[in-house]
Amino acid sequence: MRRAVRWVPALAVAALVVAGLFPIYWAAVSSVTPESRLFQTPSLVPGRLVADHYRALFEQRNFWIPIRNSLVVAGATTLFSVSVGALCAYALARLRFRGKPLILAFVLAVSMFPQIAIVSPLFIVLRRLHLINTYPGLVLPYLTFAMPLTIWLLVGFFRQLPAELEEAAMMDGAGRLRTFREIILPLSLPGLATTAILTFLYSWNEFLFALSFTLGPERYTVPVAIALFRGQYQVPWGQILAAAVVATAPVALLVLAFQRRIVQGLTAGAVKG
């Protein structure tokens, strides 16, 4: 009886892991299953493996283009929002000035608008600026959700750093910006990495803005491209799933690569302990 009780949490965890991983597994398996077998009785173990869907993806559909577009847009958004957001977050975390809580609340409020509500006004603005179907035309709207995310995450990280380190740096003759560069940034690398990954993820997966503000395949991002695979009479499931795998892989690798960095406690030994 007691033995059984001990196994319950383990079983629960196992069930959760299976539930979480199964769709990925299923997508991966389906992406290498011939189109003809996709609609037969499903089987957990793949039978014949083919690379047809991947070949079609890159040869007929030129999937490299949406991947490139997504990389450029998500990368630029991440770079911009983390570098500018870090400065904003530091100011909000450490400097003393009036109306700070109000600014933080406002920053959060910006990201609370339902995307669908701001698509039309943004479209008009971007058209006036001649930014429709351009990279900046996607990066700028993406910043509306990326910046609040970055700022809120980083304010939290910066606040955790011992204030005495910054005070010590100032006593040692470093100004605010110097302190930020020499002390704060190196110490918050785990925080910056986490923030960058999350920002990149959101931008990589963003669909509505990308669909609304791009006009042709030369500017489609990965989610838009995948959505538009579907033809009038048929849905190429094999290719869609292959594209999903291709779209997920780099992000998953990125997270795995940075995971240790994120967990690592860089501040160990900073103050007593």
Added chain:
Amino acid sequence: MAAITLDRVGKTYPNGHVAAWELCLEIADGELVVLVGPSGSGKSTALRMVAGLETPTSGRILIGGDDVTDTPPQDRDLAMVFQSYALYPHKTVRENLAFPLRMRRAPRMRIDERVAAVADALGLRPLLDRKPAQLSGGQRQRVALGRAMVREPRAFLFDEPLSNLDPALRVHTRAELALLHRRLAATMLYVTHDQEEAMTLGDRIVVMRDGAIQQAAPPLDVYLAPANRFVAAFIGSPAMNFFDCAVTADATGARLVCGALGVSLATGPDAPEPADVPGGGFAAQPGPAGPVSPAAGTAVHAAEPADRATAAAVAARATRRGRVVLGVRPHDIVLVGEGPADARGEVAVVEPLGAEQIVHVRMAGLDETVRVVAPAERRVTPDEPVGLRFRRDRLHLFDAETGARLEA
């Protein structure tokens, strides 16, 4: 090196809390001043205002004659050692030591030279390539010290730098700090809550309470002539005994009475001195083992009550008020058996310390026991009746209401 002046410096937080009130303090060039007080007394706030990490809401701060009240910390040219050491965890010891020089754009040659010199002086050479996380507490403390010493700042600020060390290391480092101060002849402002640290290190100690300076004087002056009851209770260990006494005039001077305690203070030059009368077990006892020999105390420090006549005069004047607080340090009380005594009671607890022992004496009419430091040789057993005799030249009288020291 430079002098530091606090000119009516105050700090009131937006929520109305007063952290510092009208602080006036002159720290001479090369002087080591210790700010001491219980937590929340404003000593750290005072230090941080000198550092520039807090902005005063009133008054001025001058360093070397320049008004630096609105100067940011990085432009004040001070060095500070933090309680937590605040070493940069991502930098090696070498980089930590070099940081202050690098920030001031010192040439590379000079940085290497200074880092090597400081590392040698503090025995950090084998640790130069380690990160702070790989160091012991004592080593971190030395790196923090080295980072302050690497330049020649106008003054050094210490914020409880020893409180994270274990007791043995603390005493050792305290002595090293005193040596360092002598060698550098540097202006130093030192904050601690430890009165012993303050007494041993300071050229002058500044006792603070509730954001205000209570007394600023050389350590012995503070010990021998505390400015008020708070200072008297805070400085000295074990803490001073206080007796809330009624004062009456008697034939020769004044008499203080508090329960079983009765102290006659004579004004006349021929008045008898009870402590001189041999009798009972008193003759067998060595003199009170205070930290200061009586001769040195009276000869060097004019601030202490000059003699029993002044104490009596003070008491006599206090008769008008009717009440006075008598303070006697545990080291200034002698245990006697029979014979004349200022107070009688019985032993409650004995705490042997090795060289001496703290005897707690219960007295009729008093809630608290009276602490007496007796030589270790004196055999004391609980519940034994004892007499207490106070050293007449070491009595402290305080105003019963304000707590201020009553001087002749």
